[in-house]
Amino acid sequence: MTTIKATCPGCGEVDLGTEDILLRIGAVQTANTYGFTCPSCGDFVEKQADDRVVRLLLSGGVVPVPVHVPAEALELHFGPPLTMDDLIDFHQHLMTSEWFEDLKGRTS
Ligand SMILES: [Zn+2]
Incomplete structure (x- = not known):
């Protein structure tokens, strides 16, 4: 073993x-990533696995588990995060009859 x-x-x-x-x-x-439940304290430990670690674990016989990462998680995001005020403004904008035409013309 x-x-x-x-x-x-x-x-x-x-x-x-x-x-x-x-x-x-x-x-x-x-x-x-690779992770394990510590046999001593019982905590689950998870770490990033670089190429060398992946090769080492595979050669040792560890069976890999493929993980699906949504494409959105890999997108680059620019600008400040959405705030509650932004959300309320957007909600109020959606209450108007011309919201779609207004948003269609915007470039950002
Ligand atoms: Zn431990």
């Missing part, structure tokens, strides 16, 4: 079996 050494933030280095590791493979490399 393969023993994999991992680090729990509270307990330090712990020994795990391949079945103890949850390797999540996302649509993009930065979404890859």
Whole structure:
């Protein structure tokens, strides 16, 4: 049986079996993570898995779990976040009869 050494933030280095590791493979490399329940304290520890870690875990026999990441989560967002005032303004705008024509003409 393969023993994999991992680090729990509270307990330090712990020994795990391949079945103890949850390797999540996302649509993009930065979404890859691995996690485990610490055998010492019981906390679930999750960390980002770079290419080297993914290769290491796969070669050790860990079975990967594909994770679907919605495309919206990967979009770049610009501008300030929506506020409650923005939402109320938008709601009031939708109450007018010309809201669609007004919004159609906007470029931002
Ligand atoms: Zn621990």
